[in-house]
Amino acid sequence: MSKLEQLKTMTTVVADTGDLDAIAQWRPVDATTNPSLLLKAADLPAYRPMLDMAIDYAQRQGGSDREQLGQATDYLAVLAGQKILDLIPGVVSTEVDARLSFDTQATIDKARRLVALYDSIGVPTERVLIKIASTWEGIRAAEVLEKEGIHCNLTLLFSFAQAAACAEAGAFLISPFVGRILDWHLKASGKSAFEAPEDPGVLSVTRIYNYFKAHNYDTVVMGASFRNTGEIEQLAGCDRLTISPALLESLQDDPGELPRILSPQSVDKVDDRVSLDENDFRWLMNEDAMATEKLAEGIRKFAADQVELEQRVRQIAQAA
Template identity: 75%
Template sequence: MTTKLDQLKAMTTVVADTGDLEAIARWRPEDATTNPSLLLKAAASDAYRPMLDAAIAASLSYGGSESEQLGYATDLLAVMAGEKILKLIPGVVSTEVDARLSFDTGATLSRARRLIDLYDQRGVDPSRVLIKIASTWEGIRAAEQLEKEGIRCNLTLLFSFVQAAASADAGAFLISPFVGRILDWHIAHSDRDSFEPHEDPGVLSVSRIYNYFKANGYGTVIMGASFRNTGEIEQLAGCDRLTISPALLESLQEDTGHLPRRLSPEKACSDDPVRPMTENRFRWDSNEDAMATEKLAEGIRKFASDQVELENQLRRLSAAA
């Protein structure tokens, strides 16, 4: 019988939310996405050790301060991981800019261009790479410029409608709304310990964004992310893309039930008016959304912390060499 995963793949592009090369080889998704947390976890595996050693060796000849060398090493590690992943999938891989640059448009542009240059130097077609940037106002402005340069972007850590609307207005190729983290916040700030999939706040948020984009002709791709259970995924069947962890991919693979399509461009309808996006509007609407403000800040801190730990791991390996 057809599994739910097979049914999902017929209507949605499935993306692997992991840096684990063995898991990607097993599930053979169309695309893959990584972030500092996933890279930190993957770096503990034997498959990544040669890449760690190579990144350290290259950074020593890069020059500059220790901080600059470590930044270069982590960028190179991310690119080498992306290169390996691209050999296992037919589509694209997302590679993330250092989260500590989330509020610096110029620095984000520089790091994004370096990542693309590193891919190019290794013979990887830059069109197979999406640059992941936190969807702050500064990050969205960086993505707007990068898209004009032909560098496609994935705006991540997205929790609110205004972040999505601003990203679409900027011409971003793709956005990653975080379904599960929205659910986490609502559980923590209510007297409930669960939500049914059809009323899940993260599901409702992505559905609203999807309908707004499709009803108004925006070309920005919507990729739901950060799922807590298969029920959330099933409620978003038909979304452009969904990035799913190996554990949830396995659950979908083991389920042979019927999976109906929930989202489609033909049925898209939105009551949200199209309004010019200004910095004032973005910041005010963000300020009024406590969940989005808190989860964005928390996500940036977490990714930044894992970036620092990854650099520390490289520092220890370098000292031991």
């Protein structure tokens, strides 16, 4: 078997793309999107009918230009999610506008709206994960939503503090980033590379995975943001891994042996269970320069791509 086929025997593989052709090719169990991926996908021919439908929907809803842009991009994300779900057996993650990352109530309201839109086109709530940035406010929003039966994917997660807070809040799933952590440490250390077992992103996810399993948290750990297949191989056995098409192809083309690294039965070096209040959380984030910088950078990038996506929608609407 290829390494990809071996990986699928121990980990749920998720496609990190909005490209419908790529999803159809790789047939992952789940798929995840974000504003950056939707922005790239918007240039693909398969998305043009969805863009037209989203614009028409927003115009029929009425409201200000800003409100209509929000309506259109929400509906586009939901239509894309529906198309993706036609190709996979599992769930799709749809992201809340990153500009709401520090507003708990607005995040809750947007999540409810996205779920209602999915429901309006016949997609059941249990097939959708609402993707929320792992700020203190986002984690609190997820705590409320989970109690309502709306499952959440806490993203832009770079630190143990974020992970611990998400688990205590009862989040369904977290997406701890690997590659972006590596990026920061390469720049900070001046190194050109880390060996895969010592990759700082790999070590971070391993620590989180072991902590969750040792303390019997139900929260799913889904490693994300990979730079190379070595990182993926070092996390073989993680609950889920979300992987780009390029790295899926590399794993598919590799016939080598893939040993299982992570397992609930082989947990060691476990942190004591912690319960963080807001002051604890903010202090630990303040002490972690990498997590603070990468979280802020990630929110800015997703927000910028959301704005660019709205501009793309506006241009198409004006040209119609």
